[in-house]
Amino acid sequence: MPTVSIIIRAKNEERWIGRCLRMVFQQGMKDFEVVLVDSGSTDHTLAIAGKFPVKTVRIEGYRPGTALNAGIRASSGRFVACLSAHCIPKDASWLETLLKNMEDPAVAGVYGRQLPMSYSSDVDKRDLLITFGLDRRVQVKDGFFHNANSLIRRSVWEEVPFDETAPNIEDRIWGEAVIKKGYHLAYEPEAAVYHYHGIHQALDEHRASSVVRVMESLESPNGHPALPEGFLPETMRTLAILPVQGAVQKIAGRDLLELALGQVRQARFIAKAAVISETPEALKLARRSGALAVPRPAKLAAPRTGTEEVLRYALESCEEGDVFFDSVVYVNYLYPFRPQGFFDAMVDEFARTGVDTLVPTLKDFQPFWTEAQGKIVRCDEGLLPRQFKAPLHKGIIGLGCVTSSEFIRRGQLIGDEVALVPLGSALYSIRLREGDAFSRAVISAALERGAAAFGATEQGERTSEGPGQPRERKGASAARRKDGR
Secondary structure (H helix, E strand, C coil): CCCEEEEEEECCCCCCHHHHHHHHCCCCCCCEEEEEEECCCCCCHHHHHCCCCCEEEECCCCCHHHHHHHHHHCCCCCEEEEEECCEEECCCCHHHHHHHHHHCCCEEEEEEEEECCCCCCHHHHHHHHHHCCCCCEEECCCCCCCCCEEEEEHHHHHHCCCCCCCCCCHHHHHHHHHHHCCCEEEEEEEEEEEECCCCCCCCCHHHHHHHHHHHHHHHCCCCCCCCCHHHCCCCCCEEEEEEECCCCCEECCEEHHHHHHHHHHCCCCCCEEEEEECCHHHHHHHHHCCCEEEECCHHHCCCCCCHHHHHHHHHHHHCCCCCCCCEEEECCCCCCCCCCCHHHHHHHHHHHHCCCEEEEEEEECCCCEEEECCEEEECCCCCCCHHHCCCEEEECHHHHEEEEHHHHHCCCCCCCEEEEEECCCHHHHCCCCCCCHHHHHHHHHHHHCCCCCCCCCCCCCCCCCCCCCCCCCCCCCCEEEECCC
């Protein structure tokens, strides 16, 4: 039985596997075996490895933990060294130096230094040089571990095998688990390897997103990364602004401004509401409801005045003195129907996503065209069944768009980074429009039939678009994207 089993993971590593194995078999310590775990190489990896005395294990459906566990099961050493095929031991004392750290029975595993190649990218060089320093240490609380260059006790692995479900950082998961069991981890800078593509693979965004999701789950088992107290939705100061132009609209015996203010008033995460209007009736209603009343100057009452100008003026008026707001909810009171708890769900999602603007949307799968440089251009993906095509999102801005106050102060309602919240029903997109008999009839009928102040109780559906998986939160999903504004 060898003292150490060296497990090397590989897939299409013909450029590196020969160099790696050559240095492995030049080690001063000879009491080891080598197990190569190949996950479907189609190049010359296996042919090159076959020129060395190695045992080969082949697997399908690669997961890093699966590969390591398969190799360890096929081995017999008291200790197990884990090495990536593109990691080349720096010298002949690499293995012996790792093994010396196991003289302390409290140490479950040790990982070594990783050095960049001279031709590695500057990004990879930076990450490796920052992460792997020159001081040896023993980690009692820190679960960081790296299997590209490591050695562990088989007895500990039998107690805590590698996670076979994780798409990456199985080493960090294992490290956290053994620390919780009271073991220690060691870092040994003298046991170094050269690692061509670094630990972050030149900032591969997809990999980075995957890694972050796993790390967040380790730090926050409930799936919600902790927010600093000042960033929590209940500690953010959020202002709802309701612009009113002309007479306050009433329908089916209901005052729509009063209805909207009632919806806002029930939101825990809205610190204050403000009505900006040139109409005394609207300002009086605002004061009676406990909202701020902002008289709208004549220059902002013109028909062509933009909503963004009005919002900026209202925010600046509300922030006179020592009052300030972190975020603004734009509320068009002519939308009478909103999901139950809509405003709180929006502010909460805004706080947790960290985007500039959160926009409620209605998903649409119908054909759409736009005009571009005098040509008609189709926007959708064609007449496919909706389960096979991506929807277009229609922004329902006035329903309750949430934006960082810094953009409102610049005169922008929509910031640079936008998250989308698809609504669960077209009812919420209905708005009373001047001279539109149809919208008036629909709203009137819905109100007369007893629709609650927040509309139907159905919550928005969640979608997953863009990098990574958004957190599952009650109400709706934020699908991140970059807005070109």
